[in-house]
Amino acid sequence: MAEKVGIAAFSFALWKDREPNRCNKRLGYQVGRAVKLLKNLDKESVVSSQWEAALAVPNEYPVALTVHEYQYKGQYLDSKEVSRQIAEEFHRRGVTRVIVIANPFLHLFLCKREMRKLGFKIYPFKVWWIGFLPDSDQWWCKGPIRLLIYTVGKMLRFV
Secondary structure (H helix, E strand, O other): OOOEEEEEEOOOOOOOOOOOOHHHHHHHHHHHHHHHHHHHOOOEEEEEEEHHHHOOOOOOOOEEEEEOOOOOOOOOOOHHHHHHHHHHHHHHOOOOEEEEEOOOOOHHHHHHHHHHHOOOEEOOOOOOOOOOOOOOOOHHHOOHHHHHHHHHHHHOOOO
16 A cells, blocks of 8 residues: 655635635645655655645645634634644544645745644655745735744744
């Protein structure tokens, strides 16, 4: 039986009525690349994704779990909560190694760290540049300086 590798896709730069935005389209494309890579290596993949990126995953790659909202309705759906829900699905399916798909500017590092904390080994995969979205509804996704400020603020619990 082929090894089962999870693919965890995290969205970036919400644009409420225009999803998938160009960043999430790029993330969906990366999911397709990861599935093809694993298939070529004779490994089975299980895709789970945050909803904005899931909208852009090519139809030929089924998404096992799409994370739409925080477990407790009304709270902001952050990467930590997306990781938690994806981890539950992956553990249920016997996945131990994960390819993390996220914006490689800070977000990818943080999502990988969270998946490691949840008990997964990270499968090596190069995520191509996703970029930023100046029209995003989220101020921190409009450019690299803003994301850096947001990340430092989160680490220091200011944001």
